[in-house]
Amino acid sequence: MVSSPFTGPQRPGAGLPRLPTPPSGWPIGSYSTYEEAQRAVDFLADSQFPVxxxxxxxxxxxxxxxxxxxLTWGKVVGTGAASGAWFGLFVGVLLSLFNTTGSAFGxxxxxxxxxxxxxxxFAAAGYASTRGSRDFSSASQLVAGRYDVLCQPRHAEQGRDLLAKLAMKPGESQPE
Structure with missing residues:
Protein backbone atom coordinates (compact mmCIF):
# COMPACT_ATOMS: atom_id res chain seq x y z
CA MET A 1 0.00 0.00 0.00
CA VAL A 2 1.22 3.48 -0.78
CA SER A 3 0.91 6.32 1.67
CA SER A 4 -1.36 9.15 0.67
CA PRO A 5 -2.32 12.56 2.03
CA PHE A 6 -5.89 11.19 2.20
CA THR A 7 -5.17 8.44 4.73
CA GLY A 8 -6.49 9.02 8.19
CA PRO A 9 -7.21 7.06 11.36
CA GLN A 10 -10.31 5.40 9.85
CA ARG A 11 -8.86 4.77 6.38
CA PRO A 12 -6.54 2.03 5.10
CA GLY A 13 -2.93 3.06 5.37
CA ALA A 14 -3.32 4.70 8.77
CA GLY A 15 -0.06 4.58 10.69
CA LEU A 16 2.13 4.61 7.60
CA PRO A 17 4.97 7.12 7.73
CA ARG A 18 4.29 10.38 5.90
CA LEU A 19 7.95 10.88 4.95
CA PRO A 20 10.25 8.39 3.22
CA THR A 21 11.41 6.10 6.02
CA PRO A 22 13.68 3.05 5.87
CA PRO A 23 11.77 -0.16 6.51
CA SER A 24 11.98 -1.84 9.88
CA GLY A 25 11.55 -5.45 10.92
CA TRP A 26 13.31 -8.76 10.74
CA PRO A 27 13.74 -10.65 7.46
CA ILE A 28 11.43 -13.66 7.26
CA GLY A 29 11.92 -14.45 3.56
CA SER A 30 13.87 -13.38 0.50
CA TYR A 31 12.69 -13.89 -3.09
CA SER A 32 14.12 -13.31 -6.53
CA THR A 33 10.92 -11.85 -8.00
CA TYR A 34 8.20 -9.55 -6.70
CA GLU A 35 5.59 -12.12 -7.68
CA GLU A 36 7.17 -14.68 -5.32
CA ALA A 37 7.29 -12.17 -2.45
CA GLN A 38 3.68 -11.20 -3.12
CA ARG A 39 2.70 -14.89 -3.14
CA ALA A 40 4.45 -15.35 0.25
CA VAL A 41 2.58 -12.42 1.80
CA ASP A 42 -0.68 -13.68 0.31
CA PHE A 43 0.02 -17.08 1.94
CA LEU A 44 0.58 -15.31 5.26
CA ALA A 45 -2.72 -13.46 4.86
CA ASP A 46 -4.54 -16.70 4.01
CA SER A 47 -3.03 -18.21 7.19
CA GLN A 48 -4.62 -15.45 9.33
CA PHE A 49 -1.19 -13.89 9.95
CA PRO A 50 -1.23 -10.18 10.95
CA VAL A 51 0.05 -8.90 7.58
CA LEU A 71 10.63 6.02 -34.21
CA THR A 72 10.16 7.45 -37.67
CA TRP A 73 8.53 10.67 -38.81
CA GLY A 74 5.53 8.66 -40.00
CA LYS A 75 5.03 6.99 -36.62
CA VAL A 76 5.48 10.26 -34.74
CA VAL A 77 3.03 12.17 -36.94
CA GLY A 78 0.52 9.30 -36.93
CA THR A 79 0.66 8.90 -33.15
CA GLY A 80 0.35 12.67 -32.67
CA ALA A 81 -2.65 12.79 -35.00
CA ALA A 82 -4.37 9.91 -33.22
CA SER A 83 -3.71 11.35 -29.77
CA GLY A 84 -4.88 14.79 -30.85
CA ALA A 85 -7.97 13.30 -32.48
CA TRP A 86 -9.04 11.60 -29.24
CA PHE A 87 -8.54 14.78 -27.23
CA GLY A 88 -10.24 16.91 -29.88
CA LEU A 89 -13.17 14.49 -30.04
CA PHE A 90 -13.54 14.69 -26.26
CA VAL A 91 -13.51 18.51 -26.30
CA GLY A 92 -15.88 18.57 -29.27
CA VAL A 93 -18.40 16.31 -27.51
CA LEU A 94 -18.24 18.51 -24.41
CA LEU A 95 -18.80 21.63 -26.51
CA SER A 96 -21.69 20.01 -28.37
CA LEU A 97 -23.46 19.34 -25.06
CA PHE A 98 -23.61 23.09 -24.43
CA ASN A 99 -24.34 24.10 -28.02
CA THR A 100 -27.85 25.49 -28.21
CA THR A 101 -27.63 26.73 -31.80
CA GLY A 102 -27.49 24.44 -34.77
CA SER A 103 -26.18 20.93 -35.13
CA ALA A 104 -24.30 19.01 -32.47
CA PHE A 105 -21.88 17.71 -35.12
CA GLY A 106 -20.32 21.13 -35.82
CA PHE A 122 3.22 19.15 -30.85
CA ALA A 123 4.40 15.61 -31.66
CA ALA A 124 6.51 16.85 -34.58
CA ALA A 125 8.00 19.68 -32.51
CA GLY A 126 8.92 17.27 -29.72
CA TYR A 127 10.50 14.76 -32.09
CA ALA A 128 12.36 17.46 -34.03
CA SER A 129 13.79 18.87 -30.81
CA THR A 130 15.67 15.58 -30.18
CA ARG A 131 17.54 16.04 -33.51
CA GLY A 132 17.79 12.30 -34.04
CA SER A 133 19.43 11.58 -30.70
CA ARG A 134 16.49 9.44 -29.55
CA ASP A 135 14.93 7.60 -32.47
CA PHE A 136 13.15 4.99 -30.38
CA SER A 137 10.32 4.72 -27.88
CA SER A 138 10.74 2.87 -24.61
CA ALA A 139 9.12 2.05 -21.30
CA SER A 140 10.98 2.38 -18.00
CA GLN A 141 10.45 0.21 -14.97
CA LEU A 142 12.02 0.15 -11.52
CA VAL A 143 12.92 -3.42 -10.51
CA ALA A 144 14.91 -4.96 -7.69
CA GLY A 145 17.57 -7.64 -7.64
CA ARG A 146 15.70 -9.36 -4.80
CA TYR A 147 12.66 -8.79 -2.63
CA ASP A 148 12.91 -9.24 1.13
CA VAL A 149 9.85 -9.81 3.26
CA LEU A 150 10.28 -8.12 6.65
CA CYS A 151 8.11 -8.51 9.71
CA GLN A 152 7.95 -6.70 13.02
CA PRO A 153 9.80 -8.68 15.72
CA ARG A 154 6.66 -9.61 17.70
CA HIS A 155 5.46 -11.90 14.86
CA ALA A 156 8.69 -12.60 12.95
CA GLU A 157 9.21 -16.15 14.23
CA GLN A 158 5.63 -17.15 13.41
CA GLY A 159 5.97 -15.60 9.94
CA ARG A 160 9.26 -17.41 9.31
CA ASP A 161 7.65 -20.73 10.33
CA LEU A 162 4.68 -20.17 8.00
CA LEU A 163 6.94 -19.26 5.07
CA ALA A 164 9.02 -22.38 5.74
CA LYS A 165 5.82 -24.43 5.36
CA LEU A 166 5.09 -22.63 2.09
CA ALA A 167 8.61 -23.41 0.82
CA MET A 168 8.15 -27.11 1.62
CA LYS A 169 5.00 -27.37 -0.51
CA PRO A 170 5.74 -29.05 -3.87
CA GLY A 171 5.69 -26.67 -6.81
CA GLU A 172 5.79 -23.53 -4.68
CA SER A 173 8.46 -20.86 -4.94
CA GLN A 174 11.49 -21.31 -2.74
CA PRO A 175 12.95 -18.39 -0.80
CA GLU A 176 16.58 -17.54 -1.48
Whole structure:
Protein backbone atom coordinates (compact mmCIF):
# COMPACT_ATOMS: atom_id res chain seq x y z
CA MET A 1 0.00 0.00 0.00
CA VAL A 2 1.22 3.48 -0.78
CA SER A 3 0.91 6.32 1.67
CA SER A 4 -1.36 9.15 0.67
CA PRO A 5 -2.32 12.56 2.03
CA PHE A 6 -5.89 11.19 2.20
CA THR A 7 -5.17 8.44 4.73
CA GLY A 8 -6.49 9.02 8.19
CA PRO A 9 -7.21 7.06 11.36
CA GLN A 10 -10.31 5.40 9.85
CA ARG A 11 -8.86 4.77 6.38
CA PRO A 12 -6.54 2.03 5.10
CA GLY A 13 -2.93 3.06 5.37
CA ALA A 14 -3.32 4.70 8.77
CA GLY A 15 -0.06 4.58 10.69
CA LEU A 16 2.13 4.61 7.60
CA PRO A 17 4.97 7.12 7.73
CA ARG A 18 4.29 10.38 5.90
CA LEU A 19 7.95 10.88 4.95
CA PRO A 20 10.25 8.39 3.22
CA THR A 21 11.41 6.10 6.02
CA PRO A 22 13.68 3.05 5.87
CA PRO A 23 11.77 -0.16 6.51
CA SER A 24 11.98 -1.84 9.88
CA GLY A 25 11.55 -5.45 10.92
CA TRP A 26 13.31 -8.76 10.74
CA PRO A 27 13.74 -10.65 7.46
CA ILE A 28 11.43 -13.66 7.26
CA GLY A 29 11.92 -14.45 3.56
CA SER A 30 13.87 -13.38 0.50
CA TYR A 31 12.69 -13.89 -3.09
CA SER A 32 14.12 -13.31 -6.53
CA THR A 33 10.92 -11.85 -8.00
CA TYR A 34 8.20 -9.55 -6.70
CA GLU A 35 5.59 -12.12 -7.68
CA GLU A 36 7.17 -14.68 -5.32
CA ALA A 37 7.29 -12.17 -2.45
CA GLN A 38 3.68 -11.20 -3.12
CA ARG A 39 2.70 -14.89 -3.14
CA ALA A 40 4.45 -15.35 0.25
CA VAL A 41 2.58 -12.42 1.80
CA ASP A 42 -0.68 -13.68 0.31
CA PHE A 43 0.02 -17.08 1.94
CA LEU A 44 0.58 -15.31 5.26
CA ALA A 45 -2.72 -13.46 4.86
CA ASP A 46 -4.54 -16.70 4.01
CA SER A 47 -3.03 -18.21 7.19
CA GLN A 48 -4.62 -15.45 9.33
CA PHE A 49 -1.19 -13.89 9.95
CA PRO A 50 -1.23 -10.18 10.95
CA VAL A 51 0.05 -8.90 7.58
CA UNK A 52 -0.07 -5.27 8.74
CA UNK A 53 3.30 -6.07 10.36
CA UNK A 54 4.80 -7.16 7.02
CA UNK A 55 6.76 -5.11 4.50
CA UNK A 56 8.09 -6.12 1.07
CA UNK A 57 11.39 -4.39 0.38
CA UNK A 58 13.05 -4.27 -3.04
CA UNK A 59 16.83 -4.47 -2.67
CA UNK A 60 19.49 -3.60 -5.30
CA UNK A 61 17.19 -1.38 -7.33
CA UNK A 62 17.66 -1.02 -11.09
CA UNK A 63 16.02 1.21 -13.65
CA UNK A 64 15.24 -0.98 -16.66
CA UNK A 65 14.38 0.73 -19.93
CA UNK A 66 12.87 -1.60 -22.49
CA UNK A 67 12.99 -0.40 -26.08
CA UNK A 68 9.58 -0.80 -27.69
CA UNK A 69 9.99 0.46 -31.24
CA UNK A 70 12.04 2.53 -33.65
CA LEU A 71 10.63 6.02 -34.21
CA THR A 72 10.16 7.45 -37.67
CA TRP A 73 8.53 10.67 -38.81
CA GLY A 74 5.53 8.66 -40.00
CA LYS A 75 5.03 6.99 -36.62
CA VAL A 76 5.48 10.26 -34.74
CA VAL A 77 3.03 12.17 -36.94
CA GLY A 78 0.52 9.30 -36.93
CA THR A 79 0.66 8.90 -33.15
CA GLY A 80 0.35 12.67 -32.67
CA ALA A 81 -2.65 12.79 -35.00
CA ALA A 82 -4.37 9.91 -33.22
CA SER A 83 -3.71 11.35 -29.77
CA GLY A 84 -4.88 14.79 -30.85
CA ALA A 85 -7.97 13.30 -32.48
CA TRP A 86 -9.04 11.60 -29.24
CA PHE A 87 -8.54 14.78 -27.23
CA GLY A 88 -10.24 16.91 -29.88
CA LEU A 89 -13.17 14.49 -30.04
CA PHE A 90 -13.54 14.69 -26.26
CA VAL A 91 -13.51 18.51 -26.30
CA GLY A 92 -15.88 18.57 -29.27
CA VAL A 93 -18.40 16.31 -27.51
CA LEU A 94 -18.24 18.51 -24.41
CA LEU A 95 -18.80 21.63 -26.51
CA SER A 96 -21.69 20.01 -28.37
CA LEU A 97 -23.46 19.34 -25.06
CA PHE A 98 -23.61 23.09 -24.43
CA ASN A 99 -24.34 24.10 -28.02
CA THR A 100 -27.85 25.49 -28.21
CA THR A 101 -27.63 26.73 -31.80
CA GLY A 102 -27.49 24.44 -34.77
CA SER A 103 -26.18 20.93 -35.13
CA ALA A 104 -24.30 19.01 -32.47
CA PHE A 105 -21.88 17.71 -35.12
CA GLY A 106 -20.32 21.13 -35.82
CA UNK A 107 -18.44 21.43 -32.51
CA UNK A 108 -17.46 17.75 -32.67
CA UNK A 109 -15.97 18.17 -36.14
CA UNK A 110 -14.17 21.39 -35.19
CA UNK A 111 -12.78 19.78 -32.04
CA UNK A 112 -11.64 16.69 -33.97
CA UNK A 113 -9.86 18.65 -36.71
CA UNK A 114 -8.28 21.09 -34.27
CA UNK A 115 -7.13 18.20 -32.07
CA UNK A 116 -5.49 16.44 -35.02
CA UNK A 117 -3.68 19.62 -36.10
CA UNK A 118 -2.40 20.41 -32.61
CA UNK A 119 -1.49 16.76 -31.97
CA UNK A 120 0.62 16.62 -35.13
CA UNK A 121 2.28 19.98 -34.45
CA PHE A 122 3.22 19.15 -30.85
CA ALA A 123 4.40 15.61 -31.66
CA ALA A 124 6.51 16.85 -34.58
CA ALA A 125 8.00 19.68 -32.51
CA GLY A 126 8.92 17.27 -29.72
CA TYR A 127 10.50 14.76 -32.09
CA ALA A 128 12.36 17.46 -34.03
CA SER A 129 13.79 18.87 -30.81
CA THR A 130 15.67 15.58 -30.18
CA ARG A 131 17.54 16.04 -33.51
CA GLY A 132 17.79 12.30 -34.04
CA SER A 133 19.43 11.58 -30.70
CA ARG A 134 16.49 9.44 -29.55
CA ASP A 135 14.93 7.60 -32.47
CA PHE A 136 13.15 4.99 -30.38
CA SER A 137 10.32 4.72 -27.88
CA SER A 138 10.74 2.87 -24.61
CA ALA A 139 9.12 2.05 -21.30
CA SER A 140 10.98 2.38 -18.00
CA GLN A 141 10.45 0.21 -14.97
CA LEU A 142 12.02 0.15 -11.52
CA VAL A 143 12.92 -3.42 -10.51
CA ALA A 144 14.91 -4.96 -7.69
CA GLY A 145 17.57 -7.64 -7.64
CA ARG A 146 15.70 -9.36 -4.80
CA TYR A 147 12.66 -8.79 -2.63
CA ASP A 148 12.91 -9.24 1.13
CA VAL A 149 9.85 -9.81 3.26
CA LEU A 150 10.28 -8.12 6.65
CA CYS A 151 8.11 -8.51 9.71
CA GLN A 152 7.95 -6.70 13.02
CA PRO A 153 9.80 -8.68 15.72
CA ARG A 154 6.66 -9.61 17.70
CA HIS A 155 5.46 -11.90 14.86
CA ALA A 156 8.69 -12.60 12.95
CA GLU A 157 9.21 -16.15 14.23
CA GLN A 158 5.63 -17.15 13.41
CA GLY A 159 5.97 -15.60 9.94
CA ARG A 160 9.26 -17.41 9.31
CA ASP A 161 7.65 -20.73 10.33
CA LEU A 162 4.68 -20.17 8.00
CA LEU A 163 6.94 -19.26 5.07
CA ALA A 164 9.02 -22.38 5.74
CA LYS A 165 5.82 -24.43 5.36
CA LEU A 166 5.09 -22.63 2.09
CA ALA A 167 8.61 -23.41 0.82
CA MET A 168 8.15 -27.11 1.62
CA LYS A 169 5.00 -27.37 -0.51
CA PRO A 170 5.74 -29.05 -3.87
CA GLY A 171 5.69 -26.67 -6.81
CA GLU A 172 5.79 -23.53 -4.68
CA SER A 173 8.46 -20.86 -4.94
CA GLN A 174 11.49 -21.31 -2.74
CA PRO A 175 12.95 -18.39 -0.80
CA GLU A 176 16.58 -17.54 -1.48
Missing amino acids: QDVTIVGVDLMLVERVIAR PILVGLVTGVVFGVV
